[in-house]
Amino acid sequence: MFTLYGYGHTILVGALLTLEVCFASLAVAVLLGMLGALSKLSPRLLLSLPAKLYTTVVRGIPDLVLMLIVFYGGQMAVNAIAEKIGHEEYIDVNPFIAGVLTIGFIFGAYMTETFRGAILAVNPGQLEAGRAYGMTGLQIFSRILLPQMMRHALPGFGNNWLVLTKATALVSIIGLNDMVQRASLAAGATxxxxxxxxxxxxxxxxxxxxxxxxxKYFEKRYSAGFSREM
Amino acid sequence: MDFSIIQESWPIYFDGLVTTVWLTVAALVIGLLLAVPLAVVRVQGGALAQAPIRAFVYFFRGTPLLIQMFLIYYGLGQFQWMQQSVLWSLFSEAWFCALLAFALNTCAYSVEIIRGAIVATSPGEIEAARACGMSRMLMLWRIILPSAFRRALPAYSNEMIFMLHGTALASTVTIVDITGAARIIQSRYYSPWEAFLTAALLYMCLTFTIVFFVRRLEKHWQGHLLPARVSDFE
Incomplete structure (x- = not known):
């Protein structure tokens, strides 16, 4: 029972792959979330409208359907493009990349909302002071906005992370040999x-x-100096 | 893209839509009916009564829905006694296992949502109910639950949407819901874009329908919290 009928090692290897999917998707999601939040708050319609469309559309579609669109649709698109530029062999889309991009894309939309709220919670006077000192946009972002929005972003970020880790079980459906797929194969054999x-x-x-x-530890650290009432 | 394929095969999508809607509605209704008493026990019950509910919520919120469904649909068949029991005719059906997994999953999330809303009841309301001489049950029925439901509505509407999206997983255990229909079309015509974009559109319509009705319900239930309109003073 403890060796899982000899499949314990296989599942452990799958678990490591699942972890890789988790962290890689998180990186994509945080990047998209930050870009999304900054564009959604932008006064320019050309930036804020696509960001709004992104968050609305993604949150209206199940993650499995989005994943199937990216995997099967992406496969078709990649091959169509490859054929146009004279490539003749059939290209298989890597399920790891398709999975990570889809999960990152989905949770980027949730992160956008979280980060947007966190940015709005930072006192605008702080940003104005940065501008008054002649800081560049990037300096204001990294020295003033980012450290202060962390505290407000962490609870939402944590929730998104917990949902994201569970969403990684879906990559088994598009054929990645993660923990879930390995368990399926082992279940069939035993x-x-x-x-x-x-x-x-x-x-x-x-x-x-x-x-x-x-x-919990990070939330405590980043709210050092603030009352627990927040 | 060639959407004439979809025009030809709309009956499959329509059947899928019906399956998705009834799976979602049934899971939400069963889950909520179970969640309300569990949430009350979780707030007012003794430590011994709370422990199994805590464990149930911890398990169903800490594991993926896909695994929960696989554990029920594929997992239970491992046991001889299960296969010989009277319930096997139900547990060997994919729709029953999927519905059970969905209902238990949404129940676990709902317990936490309702628990949070009950805990946030203002003490004044409870004191007033006590001063009126209400019994515990009457107080629960007339004061605590109605006001908790109002507070729980925004979080619960998110849960409704998550459940709608969660039912897409039913397609992995042979059920033909909207996603299942799209997978049939995609394998029949090898046209992933048309097949899955149609499914995505249908899900989006369902999502916005939920959002629309929740907004109306919010206006009705939380009207006293909305800012006053000018016409109210005329």
Whole structure:
């Protein structure tokens, strides 16, 4: 039971891949979220309108459907483009890349909302003071806005992270051999699906629990000097 | 892109739409009906009564819905006693397992949402109810729950949308919902863009329908919290 009928090692390797998907998608999501939040707050319609469209559309479609669009649709588009530029072999879209891009794209929309709220919570006088000192836009962002918005962004960021980690289970559907797919294969071979999927569930619980503990620690650190009333 | 494929195969999408809607509605109704008493126990019950509810919520909020569905649909078949029980005719059906997983999942999230709303009840309301001589049950029914539901509505509407999107996973256990329909069309015509964009559009319509009705309900339930309109003073 503890060796999972000899599949313990396989599932552990899959768990590492799941972790990789988690962190890679998080990086994409944070990048898109920051860009989205800054454009959504921009006075220029050319920037704020696409950002608004992005967050509305993504939050209206299930993550599985978006993933299937990117994986199958992307596959078709890549091959159509490759054919036009004279490439003859069939190109397979890597499910890792498709999964990471889709999950990053989806959670970028949620991060946009979180970051937008956090930016709005920073006292505008602080930013004006930065401008008065002659700081460049990038300096104001990295020295004044970012450190202060962290505290407001962390609770929402933590929630998004917890939902994101669970969304990574979907990459098994587009064929990535992550923890879930390996458990499926092992379940087929051993006829013990309950034990194997149970092990995957325990791994996810572990990931969630460790995340919650770390997030609590960071929330405490970043709200040092502020009352707990916030 | 060639959307004539979709025109030809709209009956599949329509059946899928019906399946998605009833799965979502059934899961939400069952989940909410279970969640309300559990949330009350979670707030007012003793430590011994709270422990199993805490464990249930911890498990269902800490693991992916896909795994929960696989555990019920594929997992339970592992046990001989399960296959010989009277309930097996239900548990061998994909729709039943998917619905059970969805209902338990939304129940766990709803328990936390309602619990948070109950805890936030202003103490004055409870004191007033007590001063009027209400029993615990009457107070719960007339004061605490109605005001908690109002506070819970914004968070619960998000949960409704998450559940709608979650039902897309039913397509992985052979159920033909909207996503299942799109997967059939995509494999039949090899036209992923048309197939999945149509599905995305249908889901977006359903999402906005939920948002629309929740807004109306919010106006009705939280009218006393909205800023006054000029016409109110005329």
């Amino acid at each position: 006829h013990k699906p309950f034990v194997l999927y149970g092990a995957v569930a325990v791994n996810y619980l572990l990931l969630t629990t460790v995340s919650i503990i770390l997030l």
